[in-house]
Amino acid sequence: MTNMKRRVFLKGALTAGGAVLAGTLVPRAVLAAWPAKAFDAKSLDAAEKDIFGGTPIAESGKIHFPELPTLAQDARSVPINIATTLPNVTQITLFVAKNPRPMAATYHLSDRVEPKLSMRVKMAKTTDVVAVVKSDGKLYSAKRKVKVTIGGCGG
């Protein structure tokens, strides 16, 4: 792995699972399945409805946000890690509840990928980040609040 070239590694990753990430370049094959409506939705409810077609979502304690900040250091680039111990994960989707367009990313995972993701997102204001995981064909979610503050005055 350490000797593997970055380009080769990326190719391998894309073969393993197709990633759809808002605002980044994606291979044409994936573009075909681009969930434009969900990404453009203006509310969390509407986005979830568009991407999951109204399938019920159950809360789960098995979805984690390792090292998620409680206060955003820089709201323009908030690091978010998602990890889950749920079995047979095929899709992980991230929403930032009160962003103008809440759906931030959705990832399709093959069975050769460990369900563990890292990304950075822009946050408009204090709100929940919501992860929805598809496991054994069912949907599970977890959320955590990240605070966006004007700062200053500490100390």
Added chain:
Amino acid sequence: MNLSRREFLQMLAIAGAAGLPLGSGPADAAVRAAGRGPSDFYELPRFGNVSLLHMTDCHAQLLPVYFREPSINIGVGSMRGHPPHLVGEYFLEYYGVRPGTRRAHAFTYLDFVELARRYGTLGGFAHIATLVKRLRAQRPGALLLDGGDTWQGSATSLWTRGADMAGAQLRLGVDVMTGHWEFTYGAERVMELIKKELGGKVEFLAQNVVTKDWGDPVFKPYTIREINGVPTAVIGQAFPFTPIANPAYMIPNWSFGIDQGRLQKTIDEVRAKKAQVVVLLSHNGMDVDLKLASRVSGLDAILGGHTHDMVPKAIEVKNAGGTTLVINSGSNGKVITVLDLDVRKGGVRDYRFHYLPVYSNLLPADREMQAYIDKVRAPYRSKLGERLAVTEGLLYRRGNFNGTFDQVICDALRKVMDAQIALSPGFRWGTSVLPGQPITVEDVMAQTAITYPVVTRNAFTGARIKAILEDIADNLFNKDPYYQQGGDMVRVGGLHYTMDPTQDIGHRISDMELDGKPIDPKKKYTVAGWANVSQPLKGRAVWDVVNEYLRERKTVRVERPNVPKLKNVRGNPGYAA
């Protein structure tokens, strides 16, 4: 026996100077006769085999100071009525401290002026040095841990960009430190002071500062030192919200956080390396430390700072791995704390904890340290000593809302900047000036010495002003400590409002008024302020504005600090006003 106050003070001074334990002999009789408690706090029975000395948040006060503790330090939610949210009588009762004693004076605001005149100043590096030497003689092998906020808070620290304090730390024999305000000198200067000035003699530790790009550690996360044959690990925890509370542009490539997960991994790593004692030298603030202690396992103690809390007893916090002691060692050099650990069969079996007020008239100045202090101050002496005005009443800052010194700053900002409203940051540092004393340039700098001092004048709508107050209030009174950023409420001039600390964001602030008229959410008001964290600014420094105002006034009289009308605080042990 009828002692005059002056004789009594002389007795104490002699007892202290001679290093006598006030447990027997004529000095003790004098103390008893005068109805005070024992006053040599400094002869402590030895206990255990590992001793840690802790100081924190001295805010670059090389000289002894007066520092009034808060009369308002409200705890909300589960923090209500628990240390550190106890003030005044509540504090004395909780800890069984007798009113009017040296301890009562060091730890609370009660009868501040009278007791300050009776007992004198606290802290000062020459006096701290004497105490540290005595403690080290009693406790061979003891480590001295400095929790940070050491390089900032005075004129000389600002003008030497921290070098005066690095020199004092070396002479004091600080073994390990972490940081917060240190970072406001910028990444490059921090590294320069650590590498060149401290030169490896004082280790700067922080497990929770990493590079923004790859998440690589910026500082060494921990050190393992052998104390009397016991491998003792100290992990560093810098202030997790530095880039939010202070300018992020000073440290553009560093990322901070509480990083509880990485901390657990670090604890596990040092335990695997056979550390028998593991402590966290933390700048989280007490409420965050208490929560953290309940969430991670394997820490014997958290030696904390940031919130400047006087907490004379260690708090035992239960967690999955056992018990973690949480302590906080005040500020401004007022106290040195001693944690003695009995370590046997690979772990801590028992402990004793001592909270020692550093009374400068009980501890003679260490000659070497005093000579160093005199030398670093010499080039600035005449400038520092300029008398700007005389104060008629006590000037202080510390507390959740405006102190009297804040009021002076706000008045100066409004007057000199011609603004309707003034906003001044709720820093927890800033020393006190007694009634009748001159206010010097040095005193003003002790309230304002920061690397981003430029004053601003803006036109804000009433709605915007409310949003600012709500945002800052939530950083102070959020019921979850992990969402608190530290510091106190922003100080206001001109503006009056009502505050309910028990509410949630958006609902704490009401009844905003200016000159008796309600604030109109849509109308614009001129607002003067300082300490903008968003970008470097060019302009006048706040101390210039305050100095100009004071020079014109000659005498200062603050009737009453502008504290908001408070709701739902009756009976709260953090509220004594």
